[in-house]
Amino acid sequence: MVHVLYIEDENEIGSWVKKDLKKRGYEVTWLTSGEGVEQYISTADLVILDVMLPGLDGFSIGKRIKNDNGNVPILMLSARTAIEDKIEGLGFADDYLTKPFHPDELAARVEVLLRRFQKNDELIEIGHLAVYPEDLRIINKKTEEEIQLTGKQYYLFQYFIRHLNQILTKEQLYEGVWGEAYIEGDKTLMVHIRYLREKLEENPAKPKIIETIRGIGYRVKL
Numbered sequence: 307m308v309h310v311l312y313i314e315d316e317n318e319i320g321s322w323v324k325k326d327l328k329k330r331g332y333e334v335t336w337l338t339s340g341e342g343v344e345q346y347i348s349t350a351d352l353v354i355l356d357v358m359l360p361g362l363d364g365f366s367i368g369k370r371i372k373n374d375n376g377n378v379p380i381l382m383l384s385a386r387t388a389i390e391d392k393i394e395g396l397g398f399a400d401d402y403l404t405k406p407f408h409p410d411e412l413a414a415r416v417e418v419l420l421r422r423f424q425k426n427d428e429l430i431e432i433g434h435l436a437v438y439p440e441d442l443r444i445i446n447k448k449t450e451e452e453i454q455l456t457g458k459q460y461y462l463f464q465y466f467i468r469h470l471n472q473i474l475t476k477e478q479l480y481e482g483v484w485g486e487a488y489i490e491g492d493k494t495l496m497v498h499i500r501y502l503r504e505k506l507e508e509n510p511a512k513p514k515i516i517e518t519i520r521g522i523g524y525r526v527k528l
Contacts, residue, residue, distance in 0.1 A: 307468060308420060309333045311350035313340065313367065314383070315359050319405075323354070326409045327416070329481040331468045340367040347375055352419055354412075357384035357395070365394060372398045379419040383407075410485055417464075430467070432528060433514050435506065439467060444506070458483060459502050466516065466526040475523040499524065 310327055314320040315338045324336045335346045340362045347353070353371060357364035368380050380399040384391060387404050395402045400422070401415050421441060430437040435453075436445040442464050444453040455463060465482050466474070480488035480495050488495070503510040517525045 307331070307333045308351045309335065309346075309349050310352050310354060310416070311343070311346050312336045312354045313338075313343070313359065313364070314354075314356040315339060316356070323409070323412065326413070326485065329478075330413055330485065331465055331482050332416075343367065343371065347371060347378065350375075350378055352416060352423070353378055353380045354416070355380055355382055355399070357382060357386055357391070365398075368395070369398050377423065379423045381412075381415060381419060413485065417461075430470070430528070432526060434508060435515065437467060442467065453505055455502070455505065458498050459505070462498055462502060463506070463526075466524075469526075471525070471527050473519050473522055473525045479523065 308331075310332045312320070312324060312327070312334055314323065314336065317338075320336055320338070324334045327334045335350070337343065337346075339360050353368075355364045355368050355371075359367070364382060364384070368382065371378065371380060379401075382395040382399045382402045383405060384395065384402070385405040386392075392402050400419055403412060403415060428439065430439060431447075434446060434448050436447050437443070438445075442455070442460065444455070444463075445451070446453060461483050462479070465479065474482075476495055477488040480486065480492070484494070499516060500510070503513050503516055506515045507513045515526060517527060519525055
């Protein structure tokens with residue numbers, strides 16, 4: 307599971323950002339200052355860092371992180387919109403997002419940074435599929451053709467890949483991919499699962515890649 311180290315001293319913002327990221331399938335460690343960063347940075351895949359913090363400010367903390375861990379992407383968050391602040395932040399950070407922001411935009415920027423910095427070249431083989439997690443490239447091993455996913459299909463399958471072998475409920479999937487609470491009877495998820503199966507399964511009527519766990523949800527199993 308991807309580990310996000312999140313440093314933010316405002317409780318209201320910190321609480322909903324952590325909750326939203328966890329819904330999307332990330333492991334989140336939330337700190338309210340730069341104290342304790344050293345304890346978690348070695349396992350962090352990405353850092354989200356506020357500028358205004360007690361003690362050392364985000365710029366100082368971010369520069370230290372980059373100096374010691376240059377391969378960890380940093381996304382700065384700030385209410386500061388002045389071009390001088392953005393330039394200073396982007397002097398060491400990999401992205402800069404101003405407050406207020408929409409959770410979908412934050413999640414999209416996180417995904418982009420993770421793809422840019424992804425170190426995992428391992429091949430995951432699921433049935434007749436060869437999946438490359440770095441960019442979620444999917445190859446049909448029998449035809450050697452690449453399978454192209456679009457829009458929510460991409461994010462949905464990516465969520466499955468991040469949770470391999472786990473049984474995921476409709477609520478988890480909907481909240482993780484759409485960022486909203488699942489409403490019983492909504493067919494959106496079911497429709498996207500069907501479209502995804504049409505692209506991934508050898509026989510969509512008898513799916514082996516995306517399993518239906520009756521009465522619970524779905525699973526992609528190695």
